[in-house]
Amino acid sequence: MNILLLFVIIPAVMLLALWGSRNLRQTRAVMVAGSTLLLALSVYLTVDFISMRSAGESAPMLYTASWSWYEPLNICLSIGVDGISVAMLLLSSIIVFTGTFASWRLKPMTKEFFLWYTLLSAGVYGFFISTDLFTMFMFYETALIPMYLLIGVWGSGRKEYSAMKLTLMLMGGSAFLLMGILGIYFGSGATTMDINEIAALNNIPAEMQYIFFPLTFIGFGVLGALFPFHTWSPDGHACAPTSVSMLHAGVLMKLGGYGCFRIAMYLLPQAANDLAWIFIILTTISVVYGALSAISQTDLKYINAYSSVSHCGLVLFAILMMTRTACTGAILQMLSHGLMTALFFALIGMIYGRTHTRDIRQMRGLMKIMPFLAVGYVIAGLANLGLPGFSGFIAEMTVFVGAFSVNDTFHRVVTVIACTSIVITAVYILRVVGRILYGEPENEEHKKLTDATWDERFTVICLVICVAALGIAPMWVSDLIGTGVGDVLSNIIE
Amino acid sequence: MNYIQFFDMRPEVALLAVYLILFMYDLVSAGRYRRLFHPLACMLATAMVAVTLSDRSTFTLFGGMYESNAMIVFMKAVLAFGSLLAILQAHKWLRSEHTFYKQGEFYILLLSTLVGMYFMLSARHFLLLFIGIELASLPLACLVAFDKYRHNSAEAGIKYILTSMFSSAMMLYGISFLYGTTGSLYFTDMVQHITGAPMQIFAFVMFFAGLGFKISLVPFHLWTADSYQGAPTTVTAYLSVISKGAAVFTLFIVLIKVFAPMIEEWQTVIYITIVASITIANLMAIKQHFLKRFMAFSSISQAGYIMLAVIGGQADGMTAMVFYLVVYMVANMAVFAVIESIEWKIRGAVRRETCNGLYRTNPKLTLVMTLALFSLAGIPPFAGFFSKFFVFMSAFSAGFCVLVFIALINTVISLYYYLLIVKAMYMMPNEEPVPAFKCDPYIRIELILCVAGIILLGVCSFVYSGIDSISFGM
Numbered sequence: 021m022n023i024l025l026l027f028v029i030i031p032a033v034m035l036l037a038l039w040g041s042r043n044l045r046q047t048r049a050v051m052v053a054g055s056t057l058l059l060a061l062s063v064y065l066t067v068d069f070i071s072m073r074s075a076g077e078s079a080p081m082l083y084t085a086s087w088s089w090y091e092p093l094n095i096c097l098s099i100g101v102d103g104i105s106v107a108m109l110l111l112s113s114i115i116v117f118t119g120t121f122a123s124w125r126l127k128p129m130t131k132e133f134f135l136w137y138t139l140l141s142a143g144v145y146g147f148f149i150s151t152d153l154f155t156m157f158m159f160y161e162t163a164l165i166p167m168y169l170l171i172g173v174w175g176s177g178r179k180e181y182s183a184m185k186l187t188l189m190l191m192g193g194s195a196f197l198l199m200g201i202l203g204i205y206f207g208s209g210a211t212t213m214d215i216n217e218i219a220a221l222n223n224i225p226a227e228m229q230y231i232f233f234p235l236t237f238i239g240f241g242v243l244g245a246l247f248p249f250h251t252w253s254p255d256g257h258a259c260a261p262t263s264v265s266m267l268h269a270g271v272l273m274k275l276g277g278y279g280c281f282r283i284a285m286y287l288l289p290q291a292a293n294d295l296a297w298i299f300i301i302l303t304t305i306s307v308v309y310g311a312l313s314a315i316s317q318t319d320l321k322y323i324n325a326y327s328s329v330s331h332c333g334l335v336l337f338a339i340l341m342m343t344r345t346a347c348t349g350a351i352l353q354m355l356s357h358g359l360m361t362a363l364f365f366a367l368i369g370m371i372y373g374r375t376h377t378r379d380i381r382q383m384r385g386l387m388k389i390m391p392f393l394a395v396g397y398v399i400a401g402l403a404n405l406g407l408p409g410f411s412g413f414i415a416e417m418t419v420f421v422g423a424f425s426v427n428d429t430f431h432r433v434v435t436v437i438a439c440t441s442i443v444i445t446a447v448y449i450l451r452v453v454g455r456i457l458y459g460e461p462e463n464e465e466h467k468k469l470t471d472a473t474w475d476e477r478f479t480v481i482c483l484v485i486c487v488a489a490l491g492i493a494p495m496w497v498s499d500l501i502g503t504g505v506g507d508v509l510s511n512i513i514e
Numbered sequence: 515m516n517y518i519q520f521f522d523m524r525p526e527v528a529l530l531a532v533y534l535i536l537f538m539y540d541l542v543s544a545g546r547y548r549r550l551f552h553p554l555a556c557m558l559a560t561a562m563v564a565v566t567l568s569d570r571s572t573f574t575l576f577g578g579m580y581e582s583n584a585m586i587v588f589m590k591a592v593l594a595f596g597s598l599l600a601i602l603q604a605h606k607w608l609r610s611e612h613t614f615y616k617q618g619e620f621y622i623l624l625l626s627t628l629v630g631m632y633f634m635l636s637a638r639h640f641l642l643l644f645i646g647i648e649l650a651s652l653p654l655a656c657l658v659a660f661d662k663y664r665h666n667s668a669e670a671g672i673k674y675i676l677t678s679m680f681s682s683a684m685m686l687y688g689i690s691f692l693y694g695t696t697g698s699l700y701f702t703d704m705v706q707h708i709t710g711a712p713m714q715i716f717a718f719v720m721f722f723a724g725l726g727f728k729i730s731l732v733p734f735h736l737w738t739a740d741s742y743q744g745a746p747t748t749v750t751a752y753l754s755v756i757s758k759g760a761a762v763f764t765l766f767i768v769l770i771k772v773f774a775p776m777i778e779e780w781q782t783v784i785y786i787t788i789v790a791s792i793t794i795a796n797l798m799a800i801k802q803h804f805l806k807r808f809m810a811f812s813s814i815s816q817a818g819y820i821m822l823a824v825i826g827g828q829a830d831g832m833t834a835m836v837f838y839l840v841v842y843m844v845a846n847m848a849v850f851a852v853i854e855s856i857e858w859k860i861r862g863a864v865r866r867e868t869c870n871g872l873y874r875t876n877p878k879l880t881l882v883m884t885l886a887l888f889s890l891a892g893i894p895p896f897a898g899f900f901s902k903f904f905v906f907m908s909a910f911s912a913g914f915c916v917l918v919f920i921a922l923i924n925t926v927i928s929l930y931y932y933l934l935i936v937k938a939m940y941m942m943p944n945e946e947p948v949p950a951f952k953c954d955p956y957i958r959i960e961l962i963l964c965v966a967g968i969i970l971l972g973v974c975s976f977v978y979s980g981i982d983s984i985s986f987g988m
Contacts, residue, residue, distance in 0.1 A: 090975045092833070092982040093907065154903070158894040165893045168933060172941045180941055184933060191929050195922035198903075202910045202918065 022085045023065065024099045024149045027109065030058055031142035038135050047131045048124070054138070055117040058145075062106075062113040069106045070500055080507040081151060081216060089155075098152040098214050102504035104351055105148045107497060108271075108278060111358045112148065115270040116141045118482050119263035122366045124475040126174065126261065133174055136166040137263065144271050148278070153201050153213040157194070160279070163272060164190045164243075167256070167264070175259040176372075186256035190243055197239025197279075203232035204287050219286055219511050226290050233291035236284040237299060244276025244336050245329045246299070247306040254313075257325035258378075262369025265321070269328045270362035274354045277335040281350070281508060285339065289512045296340045297430065303340060304434045306333025311444035315451070320368045320378040323448060324361065327404065330441055331357040337438055338419040341431065342512055346422025347505045348498060349415055355497065356403075356411035356490055363400045363483040367393055370476050374469045380452055385461035390471040394457045396480045401449040403487050406442055411490035416442065519575050523582065525590045526632055528565040532558045533625045540618030548617075552605055555621050556956070559598040566591040578700055579639040584984040585832070586635050589763050592840055596756040597628055599847045599963065604748040605956035606858055612663055620660065623653040624752070631760035638771070640689045640699040643764070647685070647728070651678045654757060658745040670744025677727055677737040685724025691717035692772075701771045710776035718773055718780060725768075728761035731821065732790040735814050739802075742810035747857060750806055751850035754813040759839040762817070766824050766835060777827055784825045789920055791818030796927040800934075805853050805864045808931070809846070812890065815928060816842055822921060823905045826912030832985040834904040837971075837978050841889065841901040844967030848886035851960050852879055855953045869935060871944030879953065880939045882961050889968045891932040892925055900972035 034054040041047045072082060081100035089097045101109070119137070126133055143163025150156045165187065172183035205213055207224040224232075242249040253273075257265050285292040310330030317323045331353065338350035370393055371386065372378050387394040403410035406417075423435040461467050472480065490497065521527060536555060543551060572583040601624070608617045630649025637643035655678060659671025693699055695714050696707035708714055726734035742750045773780050792815050799811035820842070823835035856864050856872075856879075873880040889898035902925065910918050953961065971977055 090978055092830070092979060093904065157903075158899065161899065162894045165888065168936070169940060172937060180937060184930070184937070187933065188926055188930055192923070192926045195919075195926055198906065198922055199915070199919055202907060203915070206911060 022083060022099060023061070024083050024085075024101060026061055027058065027145040027149055028142060030054055030061070031138050031145065034138045035135060035142070038131060038138060041131060044130055047134055051120045051134050051138075055113070055120045058141075059113045059117045062110045065101070066106055066110050066500065069101070069103065070496065073103070073499065073503060078503070080504070084151070086152075086214070094210075094212050095154045096152050096212065096214065097150070097155055099149045100151045100216075101149060102507065103501035104278065104282070104504040104508075107351060107355055107501055108148045108274060109145065111274070111355050112141065112144050112271045114482070114486055115267055115358060115362050118362065118366065118479045119266045121475045121479045121482075122266060122369060123261065123263040126263075129173070133170070133261075136169050137267070140166040140170070140267065140272075144267075144275065147275055151215050153205060153215060153218075153283070156215075156279075156283070157198065157201055160197070160275060161191075161194055163275065164194065167260075167268065167272075170264045171256060171260045174261040174264070176261070177259045178255070179259040182252075182255040182259035186252040189249065189252040193239045193242030193249065195239075196235045196242075200232045200236030200239055200284070203228060203235065204283075207232065208287075215283065215287060222289070222511070224288060229288045229291035230295065233284060233288040233295055234298075236288065237280055240276045240279035240284060241299070241302075241336065242276070244273055244280060245306065245310075245332045246276075246336060247302050247309060247329075247333065250306065250310070250329045253329055254322050254325040257328065257365070258319060258321040262365060262373075265365035265369070266362040269325070269365060270358040273328065273332050274335075274358055277332065277339065277350065277354055280336060281339045281347070285342075285512050286508050292512055293342070296342065300337065300340045300431075300434055303333045303337040304438050306330065307337055307438045307441045308444070311441040311448070314448045315444065317448075318380050320371070320380060320452070320456075321365070323380075323452060324364045324368060327364075327445065327448070328357070328361055330445070331361070334416070334419060334438065334441070337434075338423060341423045341426055342509065343422045343426055344505060344509055345425060346419055347509055348501060349418030349420075349422050351501045351505065352411070352418055352490075352494065352497060353415035356415040356487070359483055359486045359490065360400060360403050360410075360412060363396070363480065363487060364404065366476075366479050366483065367397050367400060370472060370480075371397075375463075375466055380455050382463065383456040383466070384463070385457070385459045386466070387457045389461055389466055389469050392472045392477060392480070396484065397457060398453055399484055399487070401453050403491070405446045405449045409488070409491050411487050411494070414491055414494040522571070522573055522575060523580070523636075524569040524571075525566040525587060525594070526629065528562045529594075529625060529629055529632065532562050533622065533629075536618065536621045536625070540622075551617055552601075552608060552956070555601055556598065559594070559601050563591055563594045563598055566594050574638070578702060579642050580633075580636050581638045582636055585836070585981075588981065588984060589635055589759075589836060590632055592836070592843065593628060593631055593756050593760055596759070596843050596847070597624060597752070599843075599960050600624065600748055600752040600756070602956045602960040603751060603847070603851050603854060606954040607746060607748055607854070612661065616660075620657070623657050623660075626653040627651075627657075627757070631756070634760050634764045635767070637764075638701045640692070640701075643768075644682075644686065644689065647724075647761075647764075648682060650757065650760065651682065651728070654678075654749075654753065657749045658741055658753070660749060661746050664744075666744035667746065668744075670741040673737050673744075674741045681724045681727030681734070684720050688717045688720025688722075688724065691720065701768075704772050705774060708773060708775045710779050714776065715779050718776065719783065721768070722765075722780070722783060725761055725765045726787065729758055729765065729817050729821075730814050731787045731817055732794045732814065733787075735791070735795070738814055739798075739807050739810045742813075743804055743807045743863075747806065747850055747854040750809070751847055751854075754809065754850070755843045755846050758813065758817060759843065762820050762824065762835065762839065766832060769824065770827050774827070781825055781827070784821055785914070785917060788818045788821045788825065788917060791815060791821070792921055792924045796924050796931070799928070799931045803865050803867070805866060805869075805935070808866070808935075809849060809853070812928070812931075813846065815924070816846075816890065819902065819905055819921060822909040822914075822917070825914060825917070826908050828908065828912060829985050830911065830982075831908040833978065833982045834901070834908040836981050836985065838901040838905050840977070841897040841967070841971055844964040844971070845886045845889040845896075845898055848882055848961060848964035848968065849890070851957050851964070852883045852886070855879065855951075855957055856948055858954070859948055859951045866935060866938050867942075868948060869938040870942040871947035872939040875947045875950045882965055883939065884936055885965060885968050887932040887935060891929045893929075895973060896968050897971035898968075900978070904978070
């Protein structure tokens with residue numbers, strides 16, 4: 021029994037258990053038990069993985085296993101993890117775990133909500149553990165479609181519109197992606213869909229790479245909020261319920277970055293080298309434009325959604341630099357942004373649940389009314405603008421140092437441009453913090469509000485601890501992902 | 515002539531036996547025995563599926579006019595299973611006031627079309643093929659007009675029979691040209707004389723147009739929407755799945771057995787029809803408010819996707835096509851069963867707005883509908899995702915990259931209109947949603963079978979592998 025399979029089996033069992041659950045109590049019990057189990061599993065996996073690496077295991081993938089699935093088509097159920105996927109699994113299970121508590125009091129149709137939520141998380145876990153193109157694509161799409169119902173039924177605002185826009189844009193992306201996957205498979209002439217074997221063959225003709233690299237990269241890039249395909253993201257995040265925003269910004273958008281790195285660039289290295297400049301320009305626009313858009317927004321969720329566009333753009337920006345430091349920074353940024361943005365969305369959801377507005381012009385002096393949430397918000401904000409001691413600093417530093425170390429004018433110029441986002445981030449974060457948290461409360465209704473409940477405190481504390489831990493002790497992550505990044509990069513840089 | 519040969523045709527013999535038993539029972543039964551008619555029909559149909567599946571022999575009969583092999587028999591079993599689903603679905607309709615006295619006719623007509631389709635699949639001679647197609651079409655027209663007291667149904671029947679006859683005439687015209695240029699009607703003889711001469715291309719286009727009507731490909735689709743909407747829902751389901759499946763399979767066989775030497779010419783023709791079918795049907799489907807009409811356009815676009823497997827003309831395409839048909843059958847039958855159940859509850863045609871707020875009153879039924887629609891849209895982990903993927907794969911491997919890309923973009927459009935229904939069921943508010951109700955027990959059995967298919971067919975790969983192992987026999 022491969023331990024990785026549990027990441028799919030546990031959600032499957034949870035789905036069945038949720039289907040059979042009769043009341044709210046049972047639903048919550050199933051969710052808490054399942055997500056705790058998954059969290060424990062991923063922590064165990066991380067520890068075990070690091071100890072195996074330090075014991076000298078140098079194989080690119082550990083815990084590998086493969087079962088033939090559709091034999092005539094060479095489709096296998098191949099699983100295996102390297103450091104990057106382990107880090108992503110850990111991130112996912114933290115977010116799923118805290119998301120469960122963030123939607124503790126969600127109504128109505130709690131059971132159905134958690135059914136789709138679990139299906140979504142199953143897709144995410146499956147994507148990160150699989151190493152077969154078909155299986156990856158299957159899990160990728162499995163993770164996308166529950167979003168439609170989660171946003172459309174349980175969301176707020178223009179939820180139907182946003183849900184449809186998000187689903188169609190992401191599915192459009194996956195149409196591109198499917199073309200890319202078929203091109204990779206048939207182009208390599210491989211007798212397997214296993215990505216490591218295709219990468220080892222490395223025989224896709226250059227002219228095919230030039231066609232299928234952009235398709236694959238854009239396919240994943242849509243989910244990674246690549247400019248100009250990011251427009252689903254602000255609407256989708258703004259209308260989604262709290263835990264879905266958390267999961268979506270925290271984990272799902274990372275699927276895009278991970279896929280770009282693991283499939284598009286890894287399997288089509290020559291085109292990645294030759295065409296990277298196009299996407300570097302696009303991601304630079306994402307980084308700066310996302311941050312600038314966030315300044316002009318007045319809705320808390322929109323601010324954070326545009327901030328996500330900016331930060332996820334930075335992930336894609338970093339991997340396209342193709343230096344070891346920058347790519348390590350990209351993975352760190354994925355982790356850091358995943359945790360920070362989940363914290364942000366959780367807090368916004370909690371504040372919105374009390375004030376029933378997300379408009380920053382209508383809130384004032386929340387620090388006096390709900391100190392716990394306000395302090396949490398300040399911490400999230402400071403982490404987001406890259407204060408040393410929190411995860412954001414480490415990640416952005418690594419990215420920019422890595423990017424600037426590429427020795428040519430083009431890369432250095434775009435790095436400088438992208439660096440301006442740090443300043444802009446500070447502007448929109450401090451503006452919000454100053455506006456809604458400080459000063460005297462103006463709205464009489466707001467003065468009657470209460471501070472966080474136990475489940476909300478638990479969510480916030482968990483995430484703050486993770487953000488701080490990543491910021492204070494980033495070295496263990498570098499140990500974890502070092503070999504993985506090195507292996508992928510050595511295939512890209514000939 | 516050795517008459518014992520007839521008994522080699524086991525699927526047909528089984529079908530004939532069922533046919534005769536039901537016919538006799540219709541004549542002799544009266545009173546309370548009448549109530550056993552439907553269970554009897556269901557049991558016999560199940561037995562028929564079992565007998566058909568058990569047959570694996572490969573042989574030809576009547577000097578090569580009739581061929582049977584594992585693939586053909588499997589396809590016959592699929593069609594028989596689809597008919598079983600249709601019979602299950604028909605229960606409540608057959609018990610209703612206007613149809614009760616002609617219950618027997620329904621079974622007989624249904625099974626007659628099935629005989630026709632069996633001969634379509636097995637025919638290796640154009641005359642037998644033509645007889646098969648006619649036998650499959652004429653009783654279907656009666657079925658479409660079965661609710662003759664309803665204006666719509668009668669109109670649908672007329673539309674169906676007229677287009678059907680027109681297409682048959684065109685096909686016959688094409689066949690006559692083929693006979694003129696090759697001097698034979700046997701597939702095996704004709705293929706040696708097919709060169710892609712202009713007259714043969716003309717003949718092919720005529721023949722293709724004839725079958726295109728049955729498959730309802732654009733531009734031969736104009737009858738579809740009206741006939742689907744007017745026909746009794748059970749018959750619509752039968753029309754959209756079984757009749758279409760048999761025609762696609764037959765087309766594939768004729769293409770590879772007869773028109774193989776002019777593959778480039780027919781690939782061009784099919785290329786155009788695929789692009790037209792998928793795109794036009796998808797755009798039209800968005801505008802439909804009546805669910806049955808909507809499903810008509812959905813089925814046209816699905817036919818386009820099935821043709822993606824045909825266009826390569828390879829063995830893996832055959833596998834992908836048959837698998838697609840099986841998956842499409844369970845999903846589509848589930849949708850029609852849900853529509854029929856709602857129709858009985860509200861006593862009228864189901865519009866998209868009718869579904870508003872359905873989840874609050876009928877959560878289980880809504881869930882079944884959601885699964886079926888997701889499967890039709892090709893969303894994993896449901897079977898539709900797998901079948902679509904394999905179809906794309908087979909077309910891609912045959913070199914039709916751009917076509918696959920067009921089809922993929924169209925899946926996004928199709929997802930939009932399938933989601934419109936999901937949206938209606940889960941999100942749209944409704945003052946008076948369809949009240950909670952229990953489905954007819956037979957429909958419930960059908961839905962369970964369909965949902966099992968939707969969930970398991972993709973995940974359990976042995977169905978695909980099984981089809982694959984016999985498709986090389988073609």
